[in-house]
Amino acid sequence: MGAFGHYLSGHFATFRLEFWSLFVGGVANGFLYGMIAVGYTLVYGVLRLINFAHSEIFMSGGFAGYFVMKALIGNSVPSGAATVFLIIVGIVVGGTAGALVATLLERVAYRPLRRRNAPKLAYLISAIGASYFLFNLAGKEFGRYSISMPQPYINHPVFHIFGAAVQLYYVVIFIAGVVMLFALDRVVATTKLGRSIRAVAQDAETASLMGVNIDRTIALTFIVGGALGGAAGFLFGLGTGVVYTMGFVPALKAFTAAVLGGIGNLRGAMIGGLLLGVVESLSVVFVQAAYIDVIAFGILVAVLLFRPTGILGERLGRAA
Amino acid sequence: MMLDVQEATVRYGAITALHGISFQINEGEIVTLLGANGAGKTTTLRMLSGLHAPSSGAIFFEGADITNVKAHDFSAMGISHVPEGRRIFPQMTVEENLEMGAFKRSSAYHDDMSRMYETFPILKDRRKQLGANLSGGEQQMLAIARALMAQPRLLLLDEPSMGLAPMIVETIFRIIADIRKQGTTVFVVEQNAAQALRLADRGYVMENGRIVFSDTAQNLLHDERVRAVYLGESVES
Numbered sequence A: 001m002g003a004f005g006h007y008l009s010g011h012f013a014t015f016r017l018e019f020w021s022l023f024v025g026g027v028a029n030g031f032l033y034g035m036i037a038v039g040y041t042l043v044y045g046v047l048r049l050i051n052f053a054h055s056e057i058f059m060s061g062g063f064a065g066y067f068v069m070k071a072l073i074g075n076s077v078p079s080g081a082a083t084v085f086l087i088i089v090g091i092v093v094g095g096t097a098g099a100l101v102a103t104l105l106e107r108v109a110y111r112p113l114r115r116r117n118a119p120k121l122a123y124l125i126s127a128i129g130a131s132y133f134l135f136n137l138a139g140k141e142f143g144r145y146s147i148s149m150p151q152p153y154i155n156h157p158v159f160h161i162f163g164a165a166v167q168l169y170y171v172v173i174f175i176a177g178v179v180m181l182f183a184l185d186r187v188v189a190t191t192k193l194g195r196s197i198r199a200v201a202q203d204a205e206t207a208s209l210m211g212v213n214i215d216r217t218i219a220l221t222f223i224v225g226g227a228l229g230g231a232a233g234f235l236f237g238l239g240t241g242v243v244y245t246m247g248f249v250p251a252l253k254a255f256t257a258a259v260l261g262g263i264g265n266l267r268g269a270m271i272g273g274l275l276l277g278v279v280e281s282l283s284v285v286f287v288q289a290a291y292i293d294v295i296a297f298g299i300l301v302a303v304l305l306f307r308p309t310g311i312l313g314e315r316l317g318r319a320a
Numbered sequence B: 001m002m003l004d005v006q007e008a009t010v011r012y013g014a015i016t017a018l019h020g021i022s023f024q025i026n027e028g029e030i031v032t033l034l035g036a037n038g039a040g041k042t043t044t045l046r047m048l049s050g051l052h053a054p055s056s057g058a059i060f061f062e063g064a065d066i067t068n069v070k071a072h073d074f075s076a077m078g079i080s081h082v083p084e085g086r087r088i089f090p091q092m093t094v095e096e097n098l099e100m101g102a103f104k105r106s107s108a109y110h111d112d113m114s115r116m117y118e119t120f121p122i123l124k125d126r127r128k129q130l131g132a133n134l135s136g137g138e139q140q141m142l143a144i145a146r147a148l149m150a151q152p153r154l155l156l157l158d159e160p161s162m163g164l165a166p167m168i169v170e171t172i173f174r175i176i177a178d179i180r181k182q183g184t185t186v187f188v189v190e191q192n193a194a195q196a197l198r199l200a201d202r203g204y205v206m207e208n209g210r211i212v213f214s215d216t217a218q219n220l221l222h223d224e225r226v227r228a229v230y231l232g233e234s235v236e237s
C-alpha cells in the first residue's frame, strides 16, 4: 500500500523504471497466458467443455523442451546465433509434445464419452482424472523438485524501453507469441480447417451435413490448441524451470484469461491473456507481490459474477 | 430408380420412430412426404443423410448400398439436406454459409455462387451479413442455396414453408419447382399438404412411423382421407 505514495514522493524516476520493467514482464506473461488460453477456448468451441487437463499439456511441453535443451546444450554456453536455433527447436519440440498429449487426451479421456453421449459432468471428472494421472506420472518419472532448464543465451538485454531493460528472453516470447497467435487467428479465419472448426463450434450436426468430419475436426482442434499450449510450456520452463506441478497456476490463469475474453471467443482469449498478464504484473506497484495470484483469481471471480460472457462476449466460432 | 428404401427401421433408444418403412424416388421427380406432428418425417430425412443409421433395412442410392454411409460423406455422394429449422451457421456471413455448402468440392465454385445470387437476389444484398441477422425467409433461401452449392442430384427439404409468410412460401415453392426443372430430384417433407401436393408428382403419407399410403399427388389431393386429415375443408380442386 505505502509503496505507491513512496514512489510519488520524489522517486518518480525509480517508479517509472519499475513500472516499465513490470509492464514488459506482464506483456511476456500475457502472451504465454494467451497461448494457453486459446487452447481452452478452441476446445470449448467444438466440445462445449473445459479441458481441465490442459495444464498437463503445458507441462508436457515444458518437460519435452527441458530434455531437448539438456541434450543439445548440456553444460556448454551457446553463442547468440546458436540460441536462435535452440529456441526454435525448443518451441517445435514443446509444441509437438503438447499436440501429442492433447491427441492422447482426446482419444482416451473424451472420445469414448462422446461416443455414448455421456453427460457433461462425466467429461469434467474424466478431465480431472486425466490431469491427476498425467502430473503424478510426471512427478514419479521426473522427480518432485523444480529443475532449471539449461539456458541458451537469453538474459542479455536487447534494448531498453523508458530505461527498463528488455531481455532476450522477453523478446523471444513476444516474437513467438505474436507469430503463433497471428497465425492461429488467420488459420481459423481463412483456411478450410478453420472453417470446419467454426462450423462444428456453431452447429456440429449441420457441419456434418456439409461434409465436415466432426471427429477429425475435434482431433485437429486438440492438436492446434495442444501445440500452442506445449510451446508456451517450453517458453515458461525456459525462464522458470520445470516441475510436475508447473502447469497448475499458469493454466488456471490462462483459463481466467479465456473467461475474461469470453470463452469460445478466440481473439477474446488472446486479449484476455495480455490484459491479465499486464494487470497482475502492474498490481505489484499497488499491493505486495505475494498478492499477485489473489488479483488474478479475483478477476476470475469478478468476471464470473458480473460479466460471465467476458469482455467480447461469447461469439462462438466467430473468427473475425 | 434413384433412391430405394427397403423396410428401414430407426430407433431412438427404446423408442422406435420408423417401423420398417419402404418407398422409392425416381430421377427427376418431386416427391412429398406428408404426416402430422411426430409422424417420423424428420427422422426419415435424417436417415437419408446419415444422421441416423437404420437399425435394420437397407437404403440404395443410384444402385449403391448407402445404409451405413456416414453423414459427412453424403454431400459428396450427391445428396444434400436442408434441415428442419434451416440451421444456418449463425456466426458466419451469408457468403461463408454458401462456401460451407461447397465444402467437399475441390473445383472452383464461384460460378455457382453467382448463380445462387441470381436465383436469390436478396442473398446478394445480404452477402456480408451474419446468418443470425437474417429473417426467416432469407434463412430458408440461404439454407436451400447452401444445399445447392454441393451440386446435389437429390435434394432433401424438411418443412421449407415452416413459419414463413404466405408470399414467401409462394416464392420458395416456385424455386423448388425451378430446381427440379434444372435436373435435381426433390424429396420434400411438408405439413402444408395442399401446397406440397400441387408442387409434387407423387406423395407418401406417414402416420406413427409407418407409411400408410401413397399415390400420385393429383389423386392424394382428392383423396378423402388426405382431405379430412391434412387439407381440412379449405381446399378445393
Ligand SMILES: Nc1ncnc2c1ncn2[C@@H]1O[C@H](COP(=O)(O)OP(=O)(O)OP(=O)(O)O)[C@@H](O)[C@H]1O
Binding pocket: B012, B015, B017, B035, B036, B037, B038, B039, B040, B041, B042, B043, B044, B084, B191
Ligand atoms: N432425438 C430423439 N430422441 C427420442 N425420440 C425422438 C428424437 N427425435 C424424434 N423422436 C421421436 O420420434 C418420433 C418422430 O419424430 P420426427 O421428428 O421424425 O417427427 P416429424 O414427423 O418430423 O414431426 P414434426 O412435424 O413435428 O417435425 C416422434 O415421436 C418423436 O418424439
Ligand SMILES: [Mg+2]
Binding pocket: B041, B042, B043, B084
Ligand atoms: Mg419434423
